[in-house]
Amino acid sequence: MNLAANANIALYSSMIVYTLAMLAFTWHLAARVPTIEGVRVEDREAVLVGSGSRDGEPAAPETPSTPYAAGLVGEQTLKSRQRGNIALMLTYLATALLVSSVLMRGLAVSRPPWGNMFEFATAAAAAVGVAYSVLAKRNHWEWLGVFIVAPILLVLGLSLTELYTEAGELMPALKSYWLGIHVSVAFIAVAMFTIGFAIGALYLVRRHREEKPPAKPNFIESLPTSAALERTSYTVNMVGFILWTFTLIAGAIWAKEAWGAYWQWDPKEVWTFVIWTVYAAYMHSRATAGVDARKSMYIALAGFVAVIINFTLVNLVSTFVGMHNYSGM
Template identity: 75%
Template sequence: MTPTFAAPAASANLTLASNANMALYASMIVYTLAMLMFTWHLAARSAQMAPARAVDREAVLVGSAGEGPASPGSAASPASPASPAGPAGPSAFHESAASSQRGNIALMLTYLATALLVASVVLRGFAVGRPPWGNMFEFATAAAAAVGLTYSVLAKRNSWQWLGVFVVTPVLLVLGLSLAVLYTEAGELMPALKSYWLAIHVGVAFLAVAFFTLGAAIGALYLIRLRREEKPPAQPGFIESLPTSAALERTAYSLNMVAFILWTFTLIAGSIWAKQAWGAYWQWDPKEVWTFVIWTVYAAYMHGRATAGMDLRKSTAIALAGFACVIINFTLVNLVTTFVGMHNYSGM
């Protein structure tokens, strides 16, 4: 039920708006450096796996020559928990000091970039004298800030440096598209949108999207990790240095659960606001419909995840389909004329 439209207004503080844009450009530069550092960090983890696999193979050959084939539970077995490439996951992977240092530097850069992006959003808010999500440009930058901030809060505590490139890259892409395609001059809101529900409804939607994004990134990595565990590659890479597929799936589920709760509130708050603005809780507006579609898909995921015997691979695929609906909701539904309805506030 977001984003909203901002009509140009002379009352906007152009100096603050310009400073907000400068902070946005600065954040993109730092995010780019963070992305490169995260990539270097993963390269170090991948390189670290190669000699470990070579040692494993040598141990197997020695065992075969001296005592016959190694048993599945022996120390020489490639599938042993002592093997970094085996299913034991993070307990078998001991990150090198160089890799850890690169990851920490990348995380520090992410903190700085996120701080600059949050500053940009705040300055935009002061420039227009309202919550800074009144059009597609403002919504996209604020949502990107929410993703960066959520990742920054959770990353250090959970040692999620390995996840950084999969979060920073889409954030950088969204910011680039915001400036190149979605940019709208600072301005006032339409009268119907001048409500305290704008801050509540859209603010919670930001948080939901942030958790959905992290859940989708980890869910996709879970599917890749699971496949690599089932069919180990000849040459292990950084995927084998990640937590086990089971650990990744549990983390994705936890993130999606938080997002689902927040999205439920978003749906309810939007209906209440619609009643105040348009006189009805529900009018089958395209934005309303897609908001409900997202809720339904993630509800199906939650149900499937809690059902005994349900293939976790299938339930994760449902969650990823839900995230695809989130992307459609905040892009096509706002930009394609076929979906034009009462929420036509993109400012495009």
């Protein structure tokens, strides 16, 4: 019980540090507002539209029609870099605290710490934090931080206020080595989908402002070009889709072991397949020549909405009564 109590302390501590990180990321974005006076469009580097080959041929470069479409990032100011580094350091610390909370919870109950919705939500938030921390350090994604940390904070807050469950034993159906395999891969997939969603939403905003330049630029104009954001979102979502495919297959194998059949038309099973289908449709649309990338992105965003439904309504609403209802205790 001391470990469980310490896990809660670490969880509260991580929320405090994540809050500071969110404020620091906002502070960082305030220093990223670009200046466009005197910018000549013809001096800007051409932007590659799409991601390589939708129809087997390399994408042709397209010269931006406005300074806003040229990606006016340039050299970040010293102030912007300093604020971004502070925000990232705080994110690393908060994520370390959250991961330690999840680990202590697992040690307290001597099992994988995702046997109920509270544990699943906090572990999933930790997965998002770790994934973002790794990718941000490698790719300098300080500009994305506030759009990742804010949802993490929201999930942790709801977990403590609405989903909190005392540490205890697993339900019999969950006592399987598949719990560690199936659910842990699902965490990583959801983390990828979350990051892909955030970048995809920014892509839509960025593209809109490229097509209809605002009178006054803000931090949106300091982001990578819409083409670059779209490619990045596609790559991240592709990784999530591959992992989700494994999650679906592993879940079917576990169902055969636990209930004697690979498929029972359980609401959780159905929504897991719905998510896979929507993201498969996105991948197909994205790879089809002539399809507007914006339309494909709307499909990806719909896929993430399905992810949210799967891990909230399907687990918590009595309408979706099924074999997985123990996960909502």
